[in-house]
Amino acid sequence: MLTACSTIGVAHEERIDACHSAPRSEQLSGTGTVPAVVMSYAADERVFGQGMPRRFVYKVKSGVVRTFTLLGDGRRQIDAFHFPDDVFGLELNDDHSLSAEAVAATQLLVFQRSLIDRAAENNCAMAQELLSLTGRTLERTRAQVVLSRRSAIERLANFLLNLGSRVGTETSVDLPMSRYDIADYLGLTIETVSRMLSELERIDAIVLTTTRHIVFRDRVKLTVLSNPPMG
Protein backbone atom coordinates (compact mmCIF):
# COMPACT_ATOMS: atom_id res chain seq x y z
CA MET A 1 0.00 0.00 0.00
CA LEU A 2 1.27 3.42 -0.88
CA THR A 3 1.26 6.35 1.43
CA ALA A 4 -1.15 8.90 0.07
CA CYS A 5 -0.49 12.60 0.46
CA SER A 6 -3.23 15.23 0.33
CA THR A 7 -2.09 18.62 1.46
CA ILE A 8 -5.12 20.74 0.74
CA GLY A 9 -4.86 24.39 -0.14
CA VAL A 10 -1.31 24.50 -1.47
CA ALA A 11 -1.26 25.22 -5.19
CA HIS A 12 0.45 23.31 -7.96
CA GLU A 13 3.63 21.42 -7.52
CA GLU A 14 4.59 23.05 -4.25
CA ARG A 15 2.13 20.63 -2.72
CA ILE A 16 4.39 17.81 -3.76
CA ASP A 17 7.38 19.30 -1.99
CA ALA A 18 5.25 19.66 1.12
CA CYS A 19 4.45 15.99 0.97
CA HIS A 20 6.63 14.04 3.35
CA SER A 21 5.28 10.57 2.74
CA ALA A 22 7.93 8.03 1.91
CA PRO A 23 8.47 7.43 -1.83
CA ARG A 24 7.93 3.88 -3.04
CA SER A 25 9.38 2.26 -6.14
CA GLU A 26 6.90 2.40 -8.98
CA GLN A 27 6.91 1.51 -12.67
CA LEU A 28 6.80 4.42 -15.05
CA SER A 29 5.75 2.22 -17.93
CA GLY A 30 7.17 -1.15 -18.95
CA THR A 31 10.21 -2.25 -16.99
CA GLY A 32 12.26 -0.64 -14.30
CA THR A 33 11.04 1.18 -11.22
CA VAL A 34 11.61 4.71 -9.96
CA PRO A 35 10.66 6.15 -6.56
CA ALA A 36 7.30 7.90 -6.58
CA VAL A 37 4.75 9.38 -4.20
CA VAL A 38 0.98 9.40 -4.57
CA MET A 39 -0.88 12.70 -4.69
CA SER A 40 -4.62 13.33 -4.63
CA TYR A 41 -6.35 16.05 -6.58
CA ALA A 42 -9.90 17.35 -6.46
CA ALA A 43 -11.91 18.01 -9.60
CA ASP A 44 -10.55 21.02 -11.52
CA GLU A 45 -7.49 21.23 -9.31
CA ARG A 46 -4.30 22.27 -11.08
CA VAL A 47 -1.45 19.78 -11.38
CA PHE A 48 1.02 22.05 -13.13
CA GLY A 49 0.93 25.18 -15.26
CA GLN A 50 2.22 26.29 -18.61
CA GLY A 51 5.67 27.87 -18.22
CA MET A 52 6.46 26.33 -14.86
CA PRO A 53 9.73 24.43 -14.45
CA ARG A 54 9.18 20.81 -15.31
CA ARG A 55 10.20 19.04 -12.12
CA PHE A 56 7.96 15.99 -12.14
CA VAL A 57 6.54 13.32 -14.39
CA TYR A 58 3.10 11.95 -13.64
CA LYS A 59 1.21 8.72 -14.07
CA VAL A 60 -2.53 8.46 -13.51
CA LYS A 61 -3.44 6.04 -10.76
CA SER A 62 -7.16 6.79 -10.77
CA GLY A 63 -9.34 9.55 -12.20
CA VAL A 64 -8.79 11.71 -15.28
CA VAL A 65 -6.45 14.58 -16.12
CA ARG A 66 -6.63 17.11 -18.95
CA THR A 67 -3.55 18.77 -20.42
CA PHE A 68 -4.14 21.97 -22.37
CA THR A 69 -2.72 25.20 -23.70
CA LEU A 70 -4.32 28.56 -23.17
CA LEU A 71 -4.43 30.67 -26.30
CA GLY A 72 -4.02 34.40 -26.31
CA ASP A 73 -7.70 35.11 -26.81
CA GLY A 74 -8.54 33.17 -23.67
CA ARG A 75 -9.59 30.07 -25.54
CA ARG A 76 -8.36 26.72 -24.37
CA GLN A 77 -7.03 23.90 -26.52
CA ILE A 78 -7.23 20.61 -24.68
CA ASP A 79 -4.32 18.52 -25.85
CA ALA A 80 -5.33 15.21 -24.29
CA PHE A 81 -7.24 13.46 -21.56
CA HIS A 82 -5.16 11.11 -19.45
CA PHE A 83 -6.73 7.99 -17.95
CA PRO A 84 -5.38 5.41 -15.49
CA ASP A 85 -1.90 4.17 -16.44
CA ASP A 86 -1.32 7.07 -18.81
CA VAL A 87 1.90 9.02 -18.31
CA PHE A 88 1.99 12.79 -18.81
CA GLY A 89 4.33 15.65 -18.11
CA LEU A 90 7.07 14.25 -20.35
CA GLU A 91 8.40 16.94 -22.66
CA LEU A 92 11.56 18.02 -24.37
CA ASN A 93 12.03 21.34 -22.62
CA ASP A 94 12.80 22.29 -19.05
CA ASP A 95 9.51 24.17 -18.74
CA HIS A 96 6.01 22.89 -19.22
CA SER A 97 4.46 23.98 -22.50
CA LEU A 98 1.09 22.69 -21.31
CA SER A 99 -1.01 23.01 -18.19
CA ALA A 100 -2.58 20.05 -16.43
CA GLU A 101 -5.70 19.84 -14.28
CA ALA A 102 -7.68 17.03 -12.74
CA VAL A 103 -11.00 16.54 -14.53
CA ALA A 104 -12.48 14.61 -11.62
CA ALA A 105 -11.12 13.42 -8.28
CA THR A 106 -7.79 11.93 -9.24
CA GLN A 107 -4.81 10.15 -7.76
CA LEU A 108 -1.44 10.51 -9.44
CA LEU A 109 1.89 8.79 -9.09
CA VAL A 110 4.51 11.54 -9.04
CA PHE A 111 8.07 10.84 -10.20
CA GLN A 112 11.00 13.20 -9.87
CA ARG A 113 12.03 14.24 -13.33
CA SER A 114 15.68 14.35 -12.32
CA LEU A 115 15.56 10.72 -11.26
CA ILE A 116 13.98 9.67 -14.54
CA ASP A 117 16.45 11.67 -16.60
CA ARG A 118 19.35 10.25 -14.67
CA ALA A 119 18.03 6.74 -15.12
CA ALA A 120 17.73 7.33 -18.86
CA GLU A 121 21.34 8.46 -19.07
CA ASN A 122 22.68 5.28 -17.53
CA ASN A 123 20.11 2.77 -18.56
CA CYS A 124 19.18 2.36 -22.21
CA ALA A 125 16.03 0.46 -21.30
CA MET A 126 14.69 3.51 -19.49
CA ALA A 127 15.66 5.75 -22.41
CA GLN A 128 13.77 3.40 -24.72
CA GLU A 129 10.75 3.58 -22.45
CA LEU A 130 10.73 7.36 -22.66
CA LEU A 131 11.09 7.12 -26.42
CA SER A 132 8.23 4.69 -26.61
CA LEU A 133 5.99 6.90 -24.47
CA THR A 134 6.82 9.97 -26.52
CA GLY A 135 6.28 8.05 -29.75
CA ARG A 136 2.85 6.95 -28.61
CA THR A 137 1.97 10.52 -27.69
CA LEU A 138 3.11 11.62 -31.11
CA GLU A 139 0.87 9.04 -32.77
CA ARG A 140 -2.13 10.27 -30.82
CA THR A 141 -1.37 13.87 -31.63
CA ARG A 142 -1.08 13.03 -35.32
CA ALA A 143 -4.44 11.33 -35.16
CA GLN A 144 -5.76 14.57 -33.66
CA VAL A 145 -4.51 16.55 -36.62
CA VAL A 146 -6.20 14.21 -39.06
CA LEU A 147 -9.40 14.25 -37.04
CA SER A 148 -9.43 18.03 -36.92
CA ARG A 149 -10.11 18.08 -40.65
CA ARG A 150 -13.33 16.13 -40.32
CA SER A 151 -16.87 17.19 -39.53
CA ALA A 152 -18.22 17.85 -36.05
CA ILE A 153 -20.32 14.70 -35.88
CA GLU A 154 -17.46 12.57 -37.11
CA ARG A 155 -15.12 14.00 -34.51
CA LEU A 156 -17.67 13.34 -31.81
CA ALA A 157 -18.34 9.76 -32.92
CA ASN A 158 -14.62 9.12 -32.92
CA PHE A 159 -14.27 10.65 -29.48
CA LEU A 160 -17.04 8.54 -27.99
CA LEU A 161 -15.64 5.31 -29.39
CA ASN A 162 -12.14 6.10 -28.16
CA LEU A 163 -13.46 7.06 -24.77
CA GLY A 164 -15.51 3.88 -24.65
CA SER A 165 -12.46 1.77 -25.39
CA ARG A 166 -10.57 3.46 -22.56
CA VAL A 167 -13.09 3.79 -19.75
CA GLY A 168 -16.34 2.29 -21.00
CA THR A 169 -17.99 -1.10 -21.29
CA GLU A 170 -19.13 -2.88 -24.41
CA THR A 171 -22.43 -1.07 -24.31
CA SER A 172 -21.95 2.23 -22.52
CA VAL A 173 -19.57 4.86 -21.26
CA ASP A 174 -19.59 7.48 -18.52
CA LEU A 175 -18.31 10.87 -19.59
CA PRO A 176 -15.98 12.10 -16.88
CA MET A 177 -15.68 15.52 -18.48
CA SER A 178 -18.02 18.41 -19.23
CA ARG A 179 -19.33 19.51 -22.62
CA TYR A 180 -16.89 22.37 -22.31
CA ASP A 181 -13.98 19.95 -22.04
CA ILE A 182 -15.19 17.92 -24.99
CA ALA A 183 -15.61 21.07 -27.08
CA ASP A 184 -12.14 22.36 -26.28
CA TYR A 185 -10.67 18.96 -27.03
CA LEU A 186 -12.40 18.58 -30.39
CA GLY A 187 -12.09 22.19 -31.45
CA LEU A 188 -15.83 22.80 -31.38
CA THR A 189 -18.22 24.87 -29.28
CA ILE A 190 -20.31 23.43 -26.47
CA GLU A 191 -23.42 24.17 -28.51
CA THR A 192 -22.18 22.11 -31.43
CA VAL A 193 -21.17 19.25 -29.13
CA SER A 194 -24.63 19.27 -27.63
CA ARG A 195 -26.30 19.41 -31.04
CA MET A 196 -24.22 16.57 -32.44
CA LEU A 197 -24.94 14.41 -29.40
CA SER A 198 -28.63 15.05 -29.99
CA GLU A 199 -28.15 14.21 -33.65
CA LEU A 200 -26.39 10.93 -32.75
CA GLU A 201 -29.35 10.17 -30.52
CA ARG A 202 -31.82 11.10 -33.26
CA ILE A 203 -30.25 8.59 -35.67
CA ASP A 204 -30.30 5.94 -32.92
CA ALA A 205 -26.54 5.62 -32.69
CA ILE A 206 -26.53 6.39 -28.96
CA VAL A 207 -28.86 7.07 -26.06
CA LEU A 208 -28.12 9.74 -23.47
CA THR A 209 -29.59 8.25 -20.31
CA THR A 210 -28.17 11.16 -18.35
CA THR A 211 -26.00 14.04 -19.58
CA ARG A 212 -22.92 12.13 -18.47
CA HIS A 213 -23.90 8.57 -19.38
CA ILE A 214 -24.04 7.33 -22.95
CA VAL A 215 -25.38 3.99 -24.13
CA PHE A 216 -24.08 2.72 -27.45
CA ARG A 217 -27.15 1.72 -29.40
CA ASP A 218 -25.56 1.21 -32.81
CA ARG A 219 -21.80 0.91 -32.75
CA VAL A 220 -21.67 0.40 -36.51
CA LYS A 221 -23.11 3.84 -37.17
CA LEU A 222 -20.56 5.37 -34.83
CA THR A 223 -17.74 3.45 -36.45
CA VAL A 224 -18.77 4.47 -39.94
CA LEU A 225 -18.83 8.10 -38.85
CA SER A 226 -15.61 7.77 -36.92
CA ASN A 227 -13.47 6.12 -39.53
CA PRO A 228 -11.73 8.04 -42.24
CA PRO A 229 -14.12 6.91 -45.00
CA MET A 230 -11.82 4.18 -46.22
CA GLY A 231 -8.57 3.93 -44.29
Added chain:
Amino acid sequence: MLTACSTIGVAHEERIDACHSAPRSEQLSGTGTVPAVVMSYAADERVFGQGMPRRFVYKVKSGVVRTFTLLGDGRRQIDAFHFPDDVFGLELNDDHSLSAEAVAATQLLVFQRSLIDRAAENNCAMAQELLSLTGRTLERTRAQVVLSRRSAIERLANFLLNLGSRVGTETSVDLPMSRYDIADYLGLTIETVSRMLSELERIDAIVLTTTRHIVFRDRVKLTVLSNPPMG
Protein backbone atom coordinates in the same frame (compact mmCIF):
# COMPACT_ATOMS: atom_id res chain seq x y z
CA MET B 1 32.70 13.51 -50.84
CA LEU B 2 29.90 10.99 -50.57
CA THR B 3 29.10 8.48 -53.22
CA ALA B 4 25.75 9.38 -54.68
CA CYS B 5 23.37 6.70 -55.88
CA SER B 6 20.63 7.36 -58.41
CA THR B 7 19.01 4.24 -59.72
CA ILE B 8 16.23 5.60 -61.87
CA GLY B 9 13.02 3.72 -62.43
CA VAL B 10 13.02 1.48 -59.36
CA ALA B 11 10.21 2.40 -57.00
CA HIS B 12 10.41 3.18 -53.31
CA GLU B 13 12.92 1.68 -50.98
CA GLU B 14 13.94 -1.14 -53.29
CA ARG B 15 16.06 1.47 -54.97
CA ILE B 16 18.12 1.70 -51.85
CA ASP B 17 18.84 -2.03 -51.82
CA ALA B 18 19.93 -1.74 -55.43
CA CYS B 19 22.41 0.92 -54.47
CA HIS B 20 25.85 -0.51 -54.10
CA SER B 21 27.79 2.60 -53.22
CA ALA B 22 29.84 2.29 -50.07
CA PRO B 23 28.14 3.63 -46.92
CA ARG B 24 29.95 6.41 -45.09
CA SER B 25 29.66 7.35 -41.45
CA GLU B 26 27.19 10.20 -41.02
CA GLN B 27 25.62 12.02 -38.08
CA LEU B 28 21.95 11.38 -37.55
CA SER B 29 21.61 14.45 -35.39
CA GLY B 30 23.88 15.58 -32.55
CA THR B 31 26.65 13.21 -31.67
CA GLY B 32 27.61 9.78 -32.91
CA THR B 33 27.77 8.56 -36.47
CA VAL B 34 26.05 5.74 -38.30
CA PRO B 35 26.79 4.41 -41.79
CA ALA B 36 24.63 5.99 -44.48
CA VAL B 37 24.30 6.20 -48.26
CA VAL B 38 23.11 9.15 -50.30
CA MET B 39 20.09 8.79 -52.56
CA SER B 40 18.71 11.23 -55.11
CA TYR B 41 15.02 11.75 -55.79
CA ALA B 42 13.23 13.65 -58.53
CA ALA B 43 10.30 15.95 -57.79
CA ASP B 44 7.23 13.97 -56.72
CA GLU B 45 9.19 10.76 -56.46
CA ARG B 46 8.14 8.46 -53.66
CA VAL B 47 10.56 7.79 -50.80
CA PHE B 48 8.40 5.33 -48.87
CA GLY B 49 4.72 4.48 -48.58
CA GLN B 50 2.17 4.13 -45.84
CA GLY B 51 2.07 0.52 -44.59
CA MET B 52 5.49 -0.46 -45.90
CA PRO B 53 8.00 -2.03 -43.49
CA ARG B 54 10.05 0.69 -41.91
CA ARG B 55 13.58 -0.27 -42.88
CA PHE B 56 15.32 3.09 -43.10
CA VAL B 57 15.59 6.45 -41.44
CA TYR B 58 16.21 9.52 -43.57
CA LYS B 59 17.92 12.87 -43.24
CA VAL B 60 17.50 15.59 -45.81
CA LYS B 61 20.77 16.62 -47.44
CA SER B 62 19.24 18.99 -49.97
CA GLY B 63 15.76 19.63 -51.29
CA VAL B 64 12.39 19.17 -49.60
CA VAL B 65 10.31 16.15 -48.62
CA ARG B 66 6.64 15.92 -47.66
CA THR B 67 5.27 13.24 -45.36
CA PHE B 68 1.54 12.64 -45.51
CA THR B 69 -1.35 10.29 -44.88
CA LEU B 70 -3.95 9.45 -47.46
CA LEU B 71 -7.48 9.54 -46.10
CA GLY B 72 -10.16 7.16 -47.20
CA ASP B 73 -11.95 9.73 -49.34
CA GLY B 74 -8.79 10.29 -51.34
CA ARG B 75 -7.87 13.46 -49.54
CA ARG B 76 -4.31 13.94 -48.42
CA GLN B 77 -3.17 15.27 -45.06
CA ILE B 78 0.39 16.56 -45.29
CA ASP B 79 1.97 15.96 -41.92
CA ALA B 80 5.15 17.95 -42.41
CA PHE B 81 7.65 19.36 -44.88
CA HIS B 82 11.22 18.30 -44.23
CA PHE B 83 14.09 20.63 -45.09
CA PRO B 84 17.87 20.14 -45.06
CA ASP B 85 19.12 18.56 -41.80
CA ASP B 86 15.61 17.40 -40.86
CA VAL B 87 15.27 13.74 -39.95
CA PHE B 88 12.15 11.80 -40.91
CA GLY B 89 11.01 8.19 -41.03
CA LEU B 90 11.40 7.75 -37.26
CA GLU B 91 8.31 6.12 -35.82
CA LEU B 92 7.26 3.79 -33.08
CA ASN B 93 5.94 0.97 -35.22
CA ASP B 94 7.57 -1.45 -37.61
CA ASP B 95 5.53 -0.12 -40.52
CA HIS B 96 5.31 3.39 -41.86
CA SER B 97 2.11 5.14 -40.88
CA LEU B 98 2.96 7.93 -43.33
CA SER B 99 4.08 8.19 -46.92
CA ALA B 100 6.98 10.35 -48.03
CA GLU B 101 7.66 12.02 -51.39
CA ALA B 102 10.22 14.48 -52.65
CA VAL B 103 8.67 17.88 -53.25
CA ALA B 104 11.51 18.99 -55.48
CA ALA B 105 14.78 17.39 -56.57
CA THR B 106 16.17 16.06 -53.32
CA GLN B 107 19.15 14.27 -51.87
CA LEU B 108 18.71 12.16 -48.77
CA LEU B 109 21.05 10.48 -46.34
CA VAL B 110 19.68 6.99 -45.78
CA PHE B 111 20.39 5.13 -42.53
CA GLN B 112 19.56 1.51 -41.84
CA ARG B 113 16.93 1.45 -39.16
CA SER B 114 18.37 -1.73 -37.68
CA LEU B 115 21.72 -0.03 -37.17
CA ILE B 116 20.13 2.92 -35.45
CA ASP B 117 17.98 0.73 -33.22
CA ARG B 118 20.96 -1.39 -32.28
CA ALA B 119 23.01 1.70 -31.50
CA ALA B 120 20.20 2.98 -29.26
CA GLU B 121 20.12 -0.27 -27.33
CA ASN B 122 23.79 -0.11 -26.43
CA ASN B 123 24.41 3.60 -26.34
CA CYS B 124 22.25 5.84 -24.21
CA ALA B 125 23.44 8.93 -26.09
CA MET B 126 21.91 7.58 -29.29
CA ALA B 127 18.69 6.71 -27.47
CA GLN B 128 18.57 10.27 -26.14
CA GLU B 129 19.07 11.60 -29.63
CA LEU B 130 16.10 9.63 -30.89
CA LEU B 131 14.07 10.85 -27.94
CA SER B 132 15.07 14.42 -28.66
CA LEU B 133 14.15 14.10 -32.35
CA THR B 134 10.80 12.55 -31.51
CA GLY B 135 10.14 15.18 -28.88
CA ARG B 136 10.80 17.94 -31.38
CA THR B 137 8.46 16.31 -33.86
CA LEU B 138 5.82 16.11 -31.16
CA GLU B 139 6.18 19.81 -30.42
CA ARG B 140 5.70 20.67 -34.07
CA THR B 141 2.69 18.41 -34.35
CA ARG B 142 1.14 20.01 -31.28
CA ALA B 143 1.67 23.41 -32.82
CA GLN B 144 -0.19 22.07 -35.86
CA VAL B 145 -3.17 21.12 -33.74
CA VAL B 146 -3.33 24.57 -32.20
CA LEU B 147 -2.92 26.20 -35.61
CA SER B 148 -5.70 24.10 -37.08
CA ARG B 149 -8.20 25.97 -34.88
CA ARG B 150 -7.32 29.34 -36.37
CA SER B 151 -8.51 31.12 -39.48
CA ALA B 152 -7.25 30.49 -42.99
CA ILE B 153 -5.30 33.73 -43.25
CA GLU B 154 -3.70 33.21 -39.84
CA ARG B 155 -2.61 29.71 -40.78
CA LEU B 156 -1.13 30.99 -43.99
CA ALA B 157 0.71 33.87 -42.32
CA ASN B 158 2.16 31.42 -39.81
CA PHE B 159 3.17 29.07 -42.58
CA LEU B 160 4.97 31.76 -44.55
CA LEU B 161 6.90 32.99 -41.53
CA ASN B 162 7.94 29.48 -40.54
CA LEU B 163 8.95 28.71 -44.08
CA GLY B 164 10.89 31.94 -44.27
CA SER B 165 12.81 31.07 -41.12
CA ARG B 166 13.73 27.70 -42.56
CA VAL B 167 14.56 28.37 -46.19
CA GLY B 168 14.11 32.10 -46.76
CA THR B 169 16.07 35.30 -46.33
CA GLU B 170 15.21 38.27 -44.18
CA THR B 171 13.07 39.71 -46.92
CA SER B 172 11.81 36.88 -49.09
CA VAL B 173 11.19 33.20 -49.49
CA ASP B 174 10.87 30.77 -52.38
CA LEU B 175 8.00 28.35 -52.10
CA PRO B 176 9.31 24.92 -53.03
CA MET B 177 5.82 23.41 -52.96
CA SER B 178 2.61 23.87 -54.92
CA ARG B 179 -0.61 25.48 -53.72
CA TYR B 180 -1.97 21.97 -53.50
CA ASP B 181 0.76 21.00 -51.05
CA ILE B 182 0.19 24.10 -48.95
CA ALA B 183 -3.55 23.47 -48.89
CA ASP B 184 -3.16 19.85 -47.81
CA TYR B 185 -0.69 20.90 -45.14
CA LEU B 186 -2.89 23.63 -43.68
CA GLY B 187 -6.17 21.79 -44.06
CA LEU B 188 -7.53 24.26 -46.63
CA THR B 189 -8.41 24.15 -50.32
CA ILE B 190 -6.15 25.48 -53.03
CA GLU B 191 -8.73 28.17 -53.77
CA THR B 192 -8.65 29.41 -50.20
CA VAL B 193 -4.85 29.38 -50.16
CA SER B 194 -4.81 31.43 -53.33
CA ARG B 195 -7.42 33.86 -52.02
CA MET B 196 -5.60 34.36 -48.74
CA LEU B 197 -2.31 34.98 -50.52
CA SER B 198 -4.09 37.61 -52.58
CA GLU B 199 -5.54 39.05 -49.39
CA LEU B 200 -2.09 39.22 -47.77
CA GLU B 201 -0.90 41.03 -50.86
CA ARG B 202 -3.89 43.39 -50.78
CA ILE B 203 -3.07 44.45 -47.20
CA ASP B 204 0.59 44.94 -48.23
CA ALA B 205 1.93 42.21 -45.97
CA ILE B 206 3.61 40.41 -48.87
CA VAL B 207 4.26 40.71 -52.58
CA LEU B 208 4.01 37.76 -54.94
CA THR B 209 6.68 38.51 -57.51
CA THR B 210 6.04 35.11 -59.09
CA THR B 211 3.68 32.38 -57.95
CA ARG B 212 6.56 30.71 -56.15
CA HIS B 213 8.44 33.71 -54.81
CA ILE B 214 7.18 35.80 -51.93
CA VAL B 215 8.64 39.08 -50.69
CA PHE B 216 7.91 40.03 -47.09
CA ARG B 217 6.72 43.60 -47.22
CA ASP B 218 5.41 43.94 -43.67
CA ARG B 219 6.61 41.26 -41.31
CA VAL B 220 4.74 42.82 -38.40
CA LYS B 221 1.39 42.26 -40.06
CA LEU B 222 2.30 38.66 -40.72
CA THR B 223 3.49 38.18 -37.16
CA VAL B 224 0.32 39.67 -35.71
CA LEU B 225 -1.76 37.32 -37.83
CA SER B 226 0.49 34.38 -37.11
CA ASN B 227 0.65 34.64 -33.35
CA PRO B 228 -2.04 33.32 -31.10
CA PRO B 229 -3.51 36.75 -30.23
CA MET B 230 -1.65 37.01 -26.93
CA GLY B 231 0.47 34.03 -26.09
Added chain:
DNA sequence: CGAGCGGTTGAGGCCCATCAACAAGGGTGG
Protein backbone atom coordinates in the same frame (compact mmCIF):
# COMPACT_ATOMS: atom_id res chain seq x y z
C1' DC C 1 -1.90 25.90 -82.26
C1' DG C 2 -4.37 23.10 -78.94
C1' DA C 3 -4.11 20.47 -74.72
C1' DG C 4 -3.06 20.21 -70.05
C1' DC C 5 -1.61 21.86 -65.71
C1' DG C 6 -1.14 25.22 -61.99
C1' DG C 7 -3.01 29.21 -60.32
C1' DT C 8 -6.56 32.98 -59.68
C1' DT C 9 -11.08 34.78 -59.18
C1' DG C 10 -16.19 34.73 -58.85
C1' DA C 11 -20.99 32.91 -57.21
C1' DG C 12 -23.50 30.15 -54.18
C1' DG C 13 -24.21 27.03 -50.40
C1' DC C 14 -23.19 24.50 -46.23
C1' DC C 15 -21.37 23.87 -41.78
C1' DC C 16 -20.42 25.58 -37.59
C1' DA C 17 -19.73 29.82 -34.46
C1' DT C 18 -22.23 33.24 -32.32
C1' DC C 19 -25.91 35.24 -29.82
C1' DA C 20 -29.85 34.36 -27.19
C1' DA C 21 -33.38 32.09 -24.54
C1' DC C 22 -34.68 28.39 -21.84
C1' DA C 23 -34.50 23.91 -19.14
C1' DA C 24 -32.33 21.01 -15.72
C1' DG C 25 -29.59 19.98 -11.94
C1' DG C 26 -27.11 20.75 -7.56
C1' DG C 27 -25.81 23.30 -3.68
C1' DT C 28 -26.78 26.49 -0.06
C1' DG C 29 -29.22 28.89 3.44
C1' DG C 30 -33.16 30.02 5.36
Added chain:
DNA sequence: CCACCCTTGTTGATGGGCCTCAACCGCTCG
Protein backbone atom coordinates in the same frame (compact mmCIF):
# COMPACT_ATOMS: atom_id res chain seq x y z
C1' DC D 1 -37.57 20.68 3.06
C1' DC D 2 -38.03 24.06 -0.19
C1' DA D 3 -36.92 28.54 -2.43
C1' DC D 4 -33.29 30.35 -4.66
C1' DC D 5 -29.34 30.79 -7.43
C1' DC D 6 -25.75 29.51 -10.26
C1' DT D 7 -23.79 26.34 -13.24
C1' DT D 8 -24.31 23.11 -17.00
C1' DG D 9 -26.62 21.69 -20.87
C1' DT D 10 -30.07 22.11 -24.76
C1' DT D 11 -32.30 24.29 -28.54
C1' DG D 12 -33.39 28.04 -31.87
C1' DA D 13 -32.12 31.96 -35.18
C1' DT D 14 -28.71 34.22 -37.67
C1' DG D 15 -24.45 35.16 -39.82
C1' DG D 16 -19.80 34.33 -41.56
C1' DG D 17 -15.93 31.66 -43.20
C1' DC D 18 -14.53 28.33 -46.00
C1' DC D 19 -15.76 24.68 -49.44
C1' DT D 20 -17.66 23.65 -53.88
C1' DC D 21 -18.41 24.38 -58.52
C1' DA D 22 -17.15 26.94 -62.40
C1' DA D 23 -14.86 30.05 -65.52
C1' DC D 24 -10.74 32.08 -66.88
C1' DC D 25 -5.70 33.14 -67.31
C1' DG D 26 -0.83 32.13 -68.24
C1' DC D 27 2.57 28.90 -69.03
C1' DT D 28 4.70 24.67 -70.90
C1' DC D 29 4.96 21.11 -74.01
C1' DG D 30 3.76 18.24 -77.73
